[in-house]
Amino acid sequence: MVRLDRVGLDYRVAVLHDLSFEVPQGDFRWLVGPSGAGKTSLLRLLHLAARPSRGRLCLFDRDIGRARRAELPLLRRRIGMVFQDFRLLPHLSVFDNVALPLRIAGRPEGQIRVDVVELLSWVGLSRKLQVRPAELSGGEQQRVAIARAVVARPLLLLADEPTGNLDEVQAERLMQLLHEMNRLGATVIVATHNTGLVARHPAHTLRLEEGHLIRDD
Amino acid sequence: MTRALLRPRRSDDFGLRRALSDRLLPVLVGAMAFLAALALAGALAASGLARHWRQGAGALLTVQVPQPGAPAADAPGTRIDRVLALIRATKGVAGARVLGDDELLGLLRPWLGEAAGRIALPLPAVIEVRTKGEQVDLAGVVATAPGTLVEADAAWTQRLEVLARSLQACAGLVLAVVAFVSTAVVAVATRAGLAARRDAIETVHGLGATDAYIASRFARRATTLAGFGALAGLALAVPVLAELTRLAAPLTGQPAAPQAIPLEIWLGLPALPLAAAAIGWLTAHGTVRRWLRRLP
Numbered sequence: 001m002v003r004l005d006r007v008g009l010d011y012r013v014a015v016l017h018d019l020s021f022e023v024p025q026g027d028f029r030w031l032v033g034p035s036g037a038g039k040t041s042l043l044r045l046l047h048l049a050a051r052p053s054r055g056r057l058c059l060f061d062r063d064i065g066r067a068r069r070a071e072l073p074l075l076r077r078r079i080g081m082v083f084q085d086f087r088l089l090p091h092l093s094v095f096d097n098v099a100l101p102l103r104i105a106g107r108p109e110g111q112i113r114v115d116v117v118e119l120l121s122w123v124g125l126s127r128k129l130q131v132r133p134a135e136l137s138g139g140e141q142q143r144v145a146i147a148r149a150v151v152a153r154p155l156l157l158l159a160d161e162p163t164g165n166l167d168e169v170q171a172e173r174l175m176q177l178l179h180e181m182n183r184l185g186a187t188v189i190v191a192t193h194n195t196g197l198v199a200r201h202p203a204h205t206l207r208l209e210e211g212h213l214i215r216d217d
Numbered sequence: 218m219t220r221a222l223l224r225p226r227r228s229d230d231f232g233l234r235r236a237l238s239d240r241l242l243p244v245l246v247g248a249m250a251f252l253a254a255l256a257l258a259g260a261l262a263a264s265g266l267a268r269h270w271r272q273g274a275g276a277l278l279t280v281q282v283p284q285p286g287a288p289a290a291d292a293p294g295t296r297i298d299r300v301l302a303l304i305r306a307t308k309g310v311a312g313a314r315v316l317g318d319d320e321l322l323g324l325l326r327p328w329l330g331e332a333a334g335r336i337a338l339p340l341p342a343v344i345e346v347r348t349k350g351e352q353v354d355l356a357g358v359v360a361t362a363p364g365t366l367v368e369a370d371a372a373w374t375q376r377l378e379v380l381a382r383s384l385q386a387c388a389g390l391v392l393a394v395v396a397f398v399s400t401a402v403v404a405v406a407t408r409a410g411l412a413a414r415r416d417a418i419e420t421v422h423g424l425g426a427t428d429a430y431i432a433s434r435f436a437r438r439a440t441t442l443a444g445f446g447a448l449a450g451l452a453l454a455v456p457v458l459a460e461l462t463r464l465a466a467p468l469t470g471q472p473a474a475p476q477a478i479p480l481e482i483w484l485g486l487p488a489l490p491l492a493a494a495a496i497g498w499l500t501a502h503g504t505v506r507r508w509l510r511r512l513p
Protein backbone atom coordinates (compact mmCIF):
# COMPACT_ATOMS: atom_id res chain seq x y z
CA MET A 1 0.00 0.00 0.00
CA VAL A 2 2.60 2.54 1.20
CA ARG A 3 6.31 1.94 0.73
CA LEU A 4 9.14 4.42 1.24
CA ASP A 5 12.72 3.61 0.36
CA ARG A 6 15.30 6.21 1.51
CA VAL A 7 12.87 9.04 0.77
CA GLY A 8 13.99 12.61 1.36
CA LEU A 9 12.13 15.87 0.94
CA ASP A 10 13.68 19.32 0.54
CA TYR A 11 12.01 22.67 0.61
CA ARG A 12 14.77 25.24 1.01
CA VAL A 13 16.44 22.85 3.43
CA ALA A 14 16.02 19.13 3.84
CA VAL A 15 12.98 18.39 6.02
CA LEU A 16 12.85 14.61 5.65
CA HIS A 17 15.91 12.37 5.55
CA ASP A 18 16.17 8.85 4.16
CA LEU A 19 12.82 7.57 5.39
CA SER A 20 12.29 3.86 4.79
CA PHE A 21 9.20 2.03 5.99
CA GLU A 22 6.24 0.11 4.71
CA VAL A 23 2.57 0.24 5.68
CA PRO A 24 0.56 -2.76 4.52
CA GLN A 25 -3.01 -2.53 3.29
CA GLY A 26 -5.52 -2.25 6.13
CA ASP A 27 -2.95 -1.23 8.74
CA PHE A 28 -3.44 1.53 11.35
CA ARG A 29 -0.39 3.68 12.16
CA TRP A 30 0.23 6.48 14.55
CA LEU A 31 2.69 9.12 13.36
CA VAL A 32 4.17 10.88 16.37
CA GLY A 33 6.96 13.29 17.11
CA PRO A 34 7.55 16.79 18.37
CA SER A 35 6.54 19.91 16.44
CA GLY A 36 8.83 20.42 13.43
CA ALA A 37 9.72 16.74 13.29
CA GLY A 38 8.35 16.46 9.74
CA LYS A 39 4.99 14.77 10.40
CA THR A 40 3.02 17.19 8.22
CA SER A 41 5.68 17.04 5.48
CA LEU A 42 5.46 13.24 5.47
CA LEU A 43 1.66 13.43 5.23
CA ARG A 44 2.03 15.91 2.35
CA LEU A 45 4.19 13.37 0.54
CA LEU A 46 1.68 10.61 1.18
CA HIS A 47 -1.16 12.90 0.04
CA LEU A 48 0.77 13.61 -3.17
CA ALA A 49 0.90 17.32 -2.36
CA ALA A 50 4.66 17.08 -2.90
CA ARG A 51 6.96 14.68 -4.70
CA PRO A 52 9.99 13.19 -3.00
CA SER A 53 13.27 14.99 -3.62
CA ARG A 54 15.14 11.72 -3.23
CA GLY A 55 14.40 8.04 -2.84
CA ARG A 56 11.43 5.99 -3.93
CA LEU A 57 7.83 6.43 -2.77
CA CYS A 58 5.31 3.81 -3.84
CA LEU A 59 1.57 4.21 -3.27
CA PHE A 60 -0.94 1.65 -4.47
CA ASP A 61 2.00 -0.14 -6.15
CA ARG A 62 2.78 2.95 -8.22
CA ASP A 63 6.18 4.63 -8.11
CA ILE A 64 5.17 8.25 -7.48
CA GLY A 65 8.53 9.65 -8.59
CA ARG A 66 7.98 8.17 -12.04
CA ALA A 67 4.24 8.78 -12.33
CA ARG A 68 3.09 11.30 -14.89
CA ARG A 69 1.47 14.43 -13.46
CA ALA A 70 -1.81 13.53 -15.19
CA GLU A 71 -1.95 10.24 -13.23
CA LEU A 72 -1.81 11.89 -9.82
CA PRO A 73 -5.43 13.16 -9.61
CA LEU A 74 -6.77 9.61 -9.93
CA LEU A 75 -4.38 8.43 -7.21
CA ARG A 76 -5.39 11.34 -4.95
CA ARG A 77 -9.03 10.26 -5.22
CA ARG A 78 -8.06 7.05 -3.44
CA ILE A 79 -6.64 9.05 -0.52
CA GLY A 80 -8.66 10.83 2.16
CA MET A 81 -6.99 13.61 4.11
CA VAL A 82 -8.11 15.33 7.30
CA PHE A 83 -6.19 18.57 7.63
CA GLN A 84 -5.21 20.15 10.91
CA ASP A 85 -6.86 23.41 9.79
CA PHE A 86 -9.84 21.58 8.16
CA ARG A 87 -9.51 23.40 4.81
CA LEU A 88 -13.24 23.57 4.27
CA LEU A 89 -14.33 25.82 1.43
CA PRO A 90 -16.00 28.78 3.15
CA HIS A 91 -18.36 29.66 0.28
CA LEU A 92 -19.84 26.14 0.14
CA SER A 93 -22.43 24.65 2.44
CA VAL A 94 -21.67 21.67 4.67
CA PHE A 95 -23.42 19.44 2.12
CA ASP A 96 -21.44 20.82 -0.82
CA ASN A 97 -18.14 20.58 1.04
CA VAL A 98 -18.70 16.90 1.75
CA ALA A 99 -20.08 16.27 -1.75
CA LEU A 100 -17.03 17.82 -3.41
CA PRO A 101 -14.83 14.67 -3.67
CA LEU A 102 -17.76 12.76 -5.20
CA ARG A 103 -18.51 15.53 -7.69
CA ILE A 104 -14.84 15.68 -8.65
CA ALA A 105 -14.95 11.92 -9.21
CA GLY A 106 -17.99 12.41 -11.45
CA ARG A 107 -20.47 10.43 -9.38
CA PRO A 108 -24.16 10.86 -10.28
CA GLU A 109 -25.89 13.62 -8.31
CA GLY A 110 -28.62 11.32 -7.00
CA GLN A 111 -26.07 8.94 -5.49
CA ILE A 112 -24.09 11.88 -4.07
CA ARG A 113 -27.20 13.15 -2.28
CA VAL A 114 -27.86 9.77 -0.65
CA ASP A 115 -24.24 9.18 0.42
CA VAL A 116 -23.61 12.66 1.77
CA VAL A 117 -26.85 12.92 3.74
CA GLU A 118 -26.22 9.50 5.26
CA LEU A 119 -22.65 10.33 6.23
CA LEU A 120 -23.55 13.71 7.69
CA SER A 121 -26.25 12.02 9.76
CA TRP A 122 -23.62 9.59 10.98
CA VAL A 123 -21.37 12.43 12.19
CA GLY A 124 -24.34 14.22 13.76
CA LEU A 125 -24.69 17.09 11.31
CA SER A 126 -27.90 16.15 9.53
CA ARG A 127 -29.53 19.41 10.65
CA LYS A 128 -26.74 21.58 9.27
CA LEU A 129 -26.58 20.49 5.65
CA GLN A 130 -27.00 24.01 4.27
CA VAL A 131 -24.95 25.81 6.89
CA ARG A 132 -21.67 27.49 5.93
CA PRO A 133 -18.51 26.36 7.76
CA ALA A 134 -18.09 29.77 9.39
CA GLU A 135 -21.35 29.19 11.30
CA LEU A 136 -20.09 25.92 12.81
CA SER A 137 -18.08 25.31 15.98
CA GLY A 138 -14.50 24.00 15.69
CA GLY A 139 -15.65 20.49 16.52
CA GLU A 140 -18.42 20.60 13.93
CA GLN A 141 -16.00 21.85 11.30
CA GLN A 142 -13.68 19.00 12.18
CA ARG A 143 -16.50 16.52 11.68
CA VAL A 144 -17.31 18.03 8.28
CA ALA A 145 -13.64 17.73 7.33
CA ILE A 146 -13.64 14.10 8.39
CA ALA A 147 -16.84 13.39 6.49
CA ARG A 148 -15.29 14.94 3.38
CA ALA A 149 -12.18 12.79 3.82
CA VAL A 150 -14.09 9.51 4.08
CA VAL A 151 -17.09 10.10 1.81
CA ALA A 152 -15.37 8.62 -1.25
CA ARG A 153 -14.34 5.54 0.79
CA PRO A 154 -10.59 6.08 0.38
CA LEU A 155 -8.09 3.23 0.46
CA LEU A 156 -5.65 5.40 2.40
CA LEU A 157 -6.88 7.77 5.09
CA LEU A 158 -4.47 10.36 6.45
CA ALA A 159 -5.18 12.65 9.39
CA ASP A 160 -3.05 15.50 10.65
CA GLU A 161 -3.75 16.27 14.32
CA PRO A 162 -7.43 15.39 13.85
CA THR A 163 -8.27 15.75 17.53
CA GLY A 164 -6.56 19.09 18.01
CA ASN A 165 -9.85 21.01 18.11
CA LEU A 166 -11.95 18.38 19.80
CA ASP A 167 -12.78 17.67 23.44
CA GLU A 168 -12.17 14.19 24.80
CA VAL A 169 -15.64 12.89 24.01
CA GLN A 170 -15.49 14.12 20.42
CA ALA A 171 -11.93 12.84 20.08
CA GLU A 172 -13.08 9.39 21.12
CA ARG A 173 -15.96 9.51 18.63
CA LEU A 174 -13.47 10.47 15.93
CA MET A 175 -11.24 7.54 16.89
CA GLN A 176 -14.21 5.21 16.59
CA LEU A 177 -14.84 6.59 13.12
CA LEU A 178 -11.20 6.12 12.09
CA HIS A 179 -11.21 2.56 13.46
CA GLU A 180 -14.44 1.88 11.60
CA MET A 181 -12.85 3.08 8.35
CA ASN A 182 -9.85 0.90 9.15
CA ARG A 183 -12.12 -2.07 9.84
CA LEU A 184 -13.75 -1.49 6.43
CA GLY A 185 -10.34 -1.90 4.80
CA ALA A 186 -8.79 1.56 4.68
CA THR A 187 -5.18 2.02 5.65
CA VAL A 188 -5.11 4.78 8.27
CA ILE A 189 -2.17 6.98 9.28
CA VAL A 190 -2.82 9.53 12.01
CA ALA A 191 -0.31 12.21 13.02
CA THR A 192 -0.80 13.43 16.57
CA HIS A 193 0.78 15.02 19.61
CA ASN A 194 -1.82 13.46 21.85
CA THR A 195 0.10 10.76 23.76
CA GLY A 196 -2.96 9.93 25.82
CA LEU A 197 -4.92 9.11 22.71
CA VAL A 198 -2.08 6.92 21.43
CA ALA A 199 -1.96 5.12 24.77
CA ARG A 200 -5.73 4.48 24.73
CA HIS A 201 -5.62 3.14 21.16
CA PRO A 202 -2.45 1.10 20.83
CA ALA A 203 -1.25 0.52 17.27
CA HIS A 204 1.92 0.50 15.20
CA THR A 205 3.77 3.79 15.63
CA LEU A 206 6.12 5.77 13.42
CA ARG A 207 8.17 8.29 15.36
CA LEU A 208 9.87 11.17 13.60
CA GLU A 209 12.46 13.54 15.01
CA GLU A 210 14.09 16.29 12.96
CA GLY A 211 13.06 14.59 9.76
CA HIS A 212 14.51 11.21 10.69
CA LEU A 213 12.52 8.06 11.39
CA ILE A 214 13.46 7.12 14.95
CA ARG A 215 11.04 4.29 15.55
CA ASP A 216 8.84 1.98 13.49
CA ASP A 217 7.09 -0.63 15.60
CA MET B 218 -36.60 19.43 3.22
CA THR B 219 -33.33 18.16 1.90
CA ARG B 220 -34.60 17.30 -1.56
CA ALA B 221 -35.45 20.92 -2.28
CA LEU B 222 -32.36 22.32 -0.61
CA LEU B 223 -29.98 19.86 -2.19
CA ARG B 224 -31.25 20.30 -5.72
CA PRO B 225 -28.37 19.73 -8.16
CA ARG B 226 -27.09 22.99 -9.53
CA ARG B 227 -24.08 24.21 -11.36
CA SER B 228 -21.66 24.13 -8.48
CA ASP B 229 -19.45 27.13 -7.85
CA ASP B 230 -16.66 25.17 -6.16
CA PHE B 231 -14.30 28.13 -6.04
CA GLY B 232 -16.72 30.92 -5.19
CA LEU B 233 -16.05 32.51 -8.56
CA ARG B 234 -19.27 34.52 -8.47
CA ARG B 235 -17.32 36.72 -6.09
CA ALA B 236 -13.74 36.11 -7.13
CA LEU B 237 -14.39 36.80 -10.82
CA SER B 238 -16.43 39.93 -10.43
CA ASP B 239 -19.47 40.49 -12.62
CA ARG B 240 -18.62 44.18 -12.80
CA LEU B 241 -15.23 45.00 -14.26
CA LEU B 242 -14.78 42.15 -16.74
CA PRO B 243 -18.16 42.48 -18.53
CA VAL B 244 -17.89 46.27 -18.62
CA LEU B 245 -14.45 46.16 -20.23
CA VAL B 246 -15.41 43.38 -22.65
CA GLY B 247 -18.62 45.29 -23.41
CA ALA B 248 -16.60 48.40 -24.30
CA MET B 249 -14.38 46.26 -26.52
CA ALA B 250 -17.44 44.72 -28.18
CA PHE B 251 -18.84 48.21 -28.81
CA LEU B 252 -15.63 49.22 -30.59
CA ALA B 253 -15.52 45.89 -32.42
CA ALA B 254 -19.10 46.35 -33.61
CA LEU B 255 -18.24 49.77 -35.07
CA ALA B 256 -15.07 48.41 -36.65
CA LEU B 257 -16.81 45.37 -38.09
CA ALA B 258 -19.64 47.50 -39.44
CA GLY B 259 -17.08 49.91 -40.91
CA ALA B 260 -15.24 47.07 -42.60
CA LEU B 261 -18.43 45.59 -44.04
CA ALA B 262 -19.71 49.02 -45.11
CA ALA B 263 -16.40 49.86 -46.80
CA SER B 264 -16.53 46.52 -48.60
CA GLY B 265 -20.09 47.26 -49.70
CA LEU B 266 -19.20 50.76 -50.89
CA ALA B 267 -16.23 49.48 -52.85
CA ARG B 268 -18.45 46.92 -54.55
CA HIS B 269 -21.11 49.56 -55.21
CA TRP B 270 -18.59 51.93 -56.77
CA ARG B 271 -16.96 49.16 -58.77
CA GLN B 272 -20.27 47.99 -60.20
CA GLY B 273 -21.65 51.55 -60.61
CA ALA B 274 -19.53 54.50 -61.54
CA GLY B 275 -16.44 52.35 -62.04
CA ALA B 276 -18.14 50.50 -64.85
CA LEU B 277 -19.25 53.64 -66.69
CA LEU B 278 -17.55 55.69 -69.39
CA THR B 279 -18.86 58.92 -70.89
CA VAL B 280 -18.07 59.77 -74.51
CA GLN B 281 -18.82 63.27 -75.89
CA VAL B 282 -19.06 63.53 -79.68
CA PRO B 283 -19.10 67.13 -81.01
CA GLN B 284 -21.00 67.76 -84.25
CA PRO B 285 -22.68 64.39 -84.09
CA GLY B 286 -24.52 64.81 -87.38
CA ALA B 287 -21.41 65.62 -89.44
CA PRO B 288 -19.87 62.93 -91.69
CA ALA B 289 -17.31 60.63 -90.09
CA ALA B 290 -13.66 61.10 -91.08
CA ASP B 291 -12.78 57.53 -92.06
CA ALA B 292 -16.00 55.89 -93.22
CA PRO B 293 -19.45 56.62 -94.55
CA GLY B 294 -22.17 57.75 -92.09
CA THR B 295 -22.45 60.38 -89.38
CA ARG B 296 -19.89 60.78 -86.63
CA ILE B 297 -22.30 59.66 -83.92
CA ASP B 298 -23.37 56.50 -85.76
CA ARG B 299 -19.77 55.57 -86.53
CA VAL B 300 -18.58 56.21 -82.95
CA LEU B 301 -21.47 54.25 -81.49
CA ALA B 302 -20.78 51.31 -83.83
CA LEU B 303 -17.09 51.36 -82.91
CA ILE B 304 -17.84 51.48 -79.19
CA ARG B 305 -20.28 48.59 -79.33
CA ALA B 306 -17.70 46.52 -81.22
CA THR B 307 -14.99 47.21 -78.63
CA LYS B 308 -13.93 44.38 -76.34
CA GLY B 309 -15.10 44.78 -72.73
CA VAL B 310 -18.12 46.95 -73.54
CA ALA B 311 -21.37 45.66 -72.08
CA GLY B 312 -23.59 48.30 -73.73
CA ALA B 313 -23.75 51.86 -75.01
CA ARG B 314 -26.56 54.32 -75.55
CA VAL B 315 -26.90 57.92 -76.65
CA LEU B 316 -28.43 60.19 -74.01
CA GLY B 317 -31.71 61.81 -75.08
CA ASP B 318 -32.31 65.56 -75.22
CA ASP B 319 -34.08 65.61 -71.85
CA GLU B 320 -31.17 63.81 -70.21
CA LEU B 321 -28.72 66.27 -71.77
CA LEU B 322 -30.72 69.23 -70.54
CA GLY B 323 -30.82 67.59 -67.12
CA LEU B 324 -27.04 67.55 -67.13
CA LEU B 325 -26.86 71.22 -68.12
CA ARG B 326 -29.54 72.46 -65.74
CA PRO B 327 -27.25 72.61 -62.65
CA TRP B 328 -24.96 74.98 -64.61
CA LEU B 329 -27.37 76.96 -66.76
CA GLY B 330 -30.58 76.78 -64.79
CA GLU B 331 -34.03 76.66 -66.42
CA ALA B 332 -32.66 78.63 -69.37
CA ALA B 333 -30.75 75.58 -70.51
CA GLY B 334 -33.56 74.49 -72.77
CA ARG B 335 -33.76 77.88 -74.52
CA ILE B 336 -30.11 78.30 -75.34
CA ALA B 337 -29.29 77.73 -78.98
CA LEU B 338 -25.84 76.25 -78.52
CA PRO B 339 -24.54 73.34 -80.57
CA LEU B 340 -24.43 70.56 -78.00
CA PRO B 341 -22.31 67.42 -78.37
CA ALA B 342 -23.96 64.03 -78.31
CA VAL B 343 -23.23 62.12 -75.11
CA ILE B 344 -22.86 58.33 -75.10
CA GLU B 345 -23.04 56.39 -71.84
CA VAL B 346 -20.88 53.28 -72.08
CA ARG B 347 -21.26 50.46 -69.58
CA THR B 348 -18.24 48.20 -69.38
CA LYS B 349 -17.92 44.64 -68.11
CA GLY B 350 -15.70 45.95 -65.31
CA GLU B 351 -12.47 45.68 -67.29
CA GLN B 352 -10.20 48.18 -69.02
CA VAL B 353 -11.65 49.40 -72.35
CA ASP B 354 -9.55 51.02 -75.09
CA LEU B 355 -11.57 53.64 -77.02
CA ALA B 356 -8.65 55.42 -78.72
CA GLY B 357 -10.03 54.47 -82.16
CA VAL B 358 -13.13 56.63 -81.79
CA VAL B 359 -11.04 59.81 -81.65
CA ALA B 360 -9.59 59.01 -85.08
CA THR B 361 -13.08 58.44 -86.50
CA ALA B 362 -14.52 61.63 -84.98
CA PRO B 363 -11.79 64.12 -84.13
CA GLY B 364 -12.64 66.22 -81.04
CA THR B 365 -14.38 63.30 -79.30
CA LEU B 366 -13.76 63.19 -75.52
CA VAL B 367 -13.67 59.99 -73.49
CA GLU B 368 -14.11 60.48 -69.76
CA ALA B 369 -13.27 57.43 -67.67
CA ASP B 370 -14.75 57.40 -64.17
CA ALA B 371 -12.62 54.39 -63.36
CA ALA B 372 -9.62 56.44 -62.26
CA TRP B 373 -11.30 58.05 -59.25
CA THR B 374 -13.30 54.91 -58.59
CA GLN B 375 -10.01 53.03 -58.23
CA ARG B 376 -8.83 55.65 -55.76
CA LEU B 377 -12.06 55.26 -53.82
CA GLU B 378 -11.54 51.52 -53.84
CA VAL B 379 -8.06 51.95 -52.42
CA LEU B 380 -9.60 54.19 -49.76
CA ALA B 381 -12.22 51.54 -48.98
CA ARG B 382 -9.53 48.87 -48.70
CA SER B 383 -7.55 51.12 -46.35
CA LEU B 384 -10.67 51.51 -44.21
CA GLN B 385 -11.08 47.74 -44.17
CA ALA B 386 -7.46 47.29 -43.13
CA CYS B 387 -7.88 49.85 -40.33
CA ALA B 388 -11.05 48.09 -39.19
CA GLY B 389 -9.21 44.76 -39.23
CA LEU B 390 -6.43 46.29 -37.16
CA VAL B 391 -8.97 47.66 -34.67
CA LEU B 392 -10.59 44.21 -34.41
CA ALA B 393 -7.17 42.64 -33.78
CA VAL B 394 -6.38 45.22 -31.08
CA VAL B 395 -9.82 44.69 -29.51
CA ALA B 396 -9.27 40.92 -29.47
CA PHE B 397 -5.84 41.40 -27.90
CA VAL B 398 -7.13 43.79 -25.22
CA SER B 399 -10.09 41.48 -24.47
CA THR B 400 -7.70 38.56 -24.08
CA ALA B 401 -5.53 40.61 -21.73
CA VAL B 402 -8.57 41.71 -19.68
CA VAL B 403 -9.78 38.11 -19.27
CA ALA B 404 -6.26 36.92 -18.42
CA VAL B 405 -5.81 39.61 -15.74
CA ALA B 406 -9.26 38.92 -14.26
CA THR B 407 -8.56 35.18 -14.22
CA ARG B 408 -5.21 35.72 -12.51
CA ALA B 409 -6.92 37.87 -9.90
CA GLY B 410 -9.46 35.08 -9.38
CA LEU B 411 -6.66 32.52 -9.04
CA ALA B 412 -4.90 34.66 -6.45
CA ALA B 413 -8.14 35.17 -4.51
CA ARG B 414 -9.02 31.46 -4.54
CA ARG B 415 -5.57 29.94 -4.21
CA ASP B 416 -6.41 28.03 -1.01
CA ALA B 417 -9.64 26.64 -2.43
CA ILE B 418 -7.88 25.56 -5.61
CA GLU B 419 -5.15 23.77 -3.66
CA THR B 420 -7.79 22.03 -1.56
CA VAL B 421 -9.81 20.90 -4.58
CA HIS B 422 -6.61 19.87 -6.34
CA GLY B 423 -5.75 17.77 -3.28
CA LEU B 424 -9.15 16.08 -3.47
CA GLY B 425 -8.22 14.72 -6.89
CA ALA B 426 -9.49 17.39 -9.28
CA THR B 427 -7.80 17.38 -12.66
CA ASP B 428 -6.44 20.52 -14.28
CA ALA B 429 -9.31 20.36 -16.76
CA TYR B 430 -11.88 20.26 -13.92
CA ILE B 431 -10.43 23.36 -12.26
CA ALA B 432 -9.78 25.25 -15.50
CA SER B 433 -13.29 24.57 -16.80
CA ARG B 434 -14.82 26.19 -13.67
CA PHE B 435 -12.90 29.39 -14.35
CA ALA B 436 -13.48 29.18 -18.09
CA ARG B 437 -17.24 28.78 -17.63
CA ARG B 438 -17.40 31.90 -15.48
CA ALA B 439 -15.15 33.94 -17.80
CA THR B 440 -17.17 32.81 -20.84
CA THR B 441 -20.44 33.86 -19.25
CA LEU B 442 -19.13 37.27 -18.21
CA ALA B 443 -17.41 37.97 -21.53
CA GLY B 444 -20.41 36.79 -23.55
CA PHE B 445 -22.92 38.90 -21.64
CA GLY B 446 -20.55 41.88 -21.62
CA ALA B 447 -20.23 41.65 -25.38
CA LEU B 448 -24.00 41.38 -25.78
CA ALA B 449 -24.45 44.57 -23.77
CA GLY B 450 -21.77 46.35 -25.82
CA LEU B 451 -23.50 45.19 -28.98
CA ALA B 452 -26.87 46.46 -27.78
CA LEU B 453 -25.31 49.88 -27.22
CA ALA B 454 -23.66 49.82 -30.65
CA VAL B 455 -26.84 49.15 -32.64
CA PRO B 456 -28.37 52.68 -32.34
CA VAL B 457 -24.99 54.20 -33.12
CA LEU B 458 -24.71 52.02 -36.20
CA ALA B 459 -28.22 53.03 -37.29
CA GLU B 460 -27.23 56.70 -37.09
CA LEU B 461 -23.96 56.09 -38.94
CA THR B 462 -25.89 54.20 -41.64
CA ARG B 463 -28.18 57.23 -42.05
CA LEU B 464 -25.21 59.59 -42.34
CA ALA B 465 -23.43 57.33 -44.85
CA ALA B 466 -26.50 56.85 -47.06
CA PRO B 467 -25.52 59.55 -49.64
CA LEU B 468 -22.32 57.61 -50.39
CA THR B 469 -24.48 54.87 -51.88
CA GLY B 470 -26.69 57.29 -53.73
CA GLN B 471 -29.53 57.16 -51.23
CA PRO B 472 -31.08 60.12 -49.38
CA ALA B 473 -29.82 60.91 -45.86
CA ALA B 474 -33.02 59.58 -44.30
CA PRO B 475 -33.40 56.84 -41.69
CA GLN B 476 -32.02 53.67 -43.28
CA ALA B 477 -32.10 50.03 -42.27
CA ILE B 478 -28.75 48.68 -41.13
CA PRO B 479 -27.52 46.55 -44.05
CA LEU B 480 -28.22 42.84 -43.82
CA GLU B 481 -24.54 41.88 -44.02
CA ILE B 482 -23.85 43.94 -40.88
CA TRP B 483 -26.77 42.29 -39.07
CA LEU B 484 -25.34 38.93 -40.07
CA GLY B 485 -21.84 39.89 -38.91
CA LEU B 486 -22.69 41.34 -35.50
CA PRO B 487 -23.79 38.09 -33.77
CA ALA B 488 -20.25 36.82 -34.29
CA LEU B 489 -18.98 39.34 -31.73
CA PRO B 490 -20.52 37.85 -28.53
CA LEU B 491 -19.55 34.41 -29.80
CA ALA B 492 -15.98 35.60 -30.37
CA ALA B 493 -15.94 37.26 -26.92
CA ALA B 494 -17.18 34.05 -25.31
CA ALA B 495 -14.55 32.05 -27.18
CA ILE B 496 -11.84 34.47 -26.03
CA GLY B 497 -13.14 34.15 -22.46
CA TRP B 498 -13.12 30.36 -22.55
CA LEU B 499 -9.75 29.89 -24.24
CA THR B 500 -7.95 32.59 -22.26
CA ALA B 501 -9.27 31.47 -18.88
CA HIS B 502 -8.53 27.83 -19.67
CA GLY B 503 -4.98 28.61 -20.77
CA THR B 504 -4.29 30.95 -17.86
CA VAL B 505 -5.53 28.48 -15.24
CA ARG B 506 -3.73 25.52 -16.78
CA ARG B 507 -0.44 27.46 -16.87
CA TRP B 508 -0.96 28.48 -13.22
CA LEU B 509 -1.75 24.90 -12.16
CA ARG B 510 1.60 23.64 -13.44
CA ARG B 511 3.15 24.92 -10.22
CA LEU B 512 1.15 22.32 -8.29
CA PRO B 513 2.42 18.69 -8.27
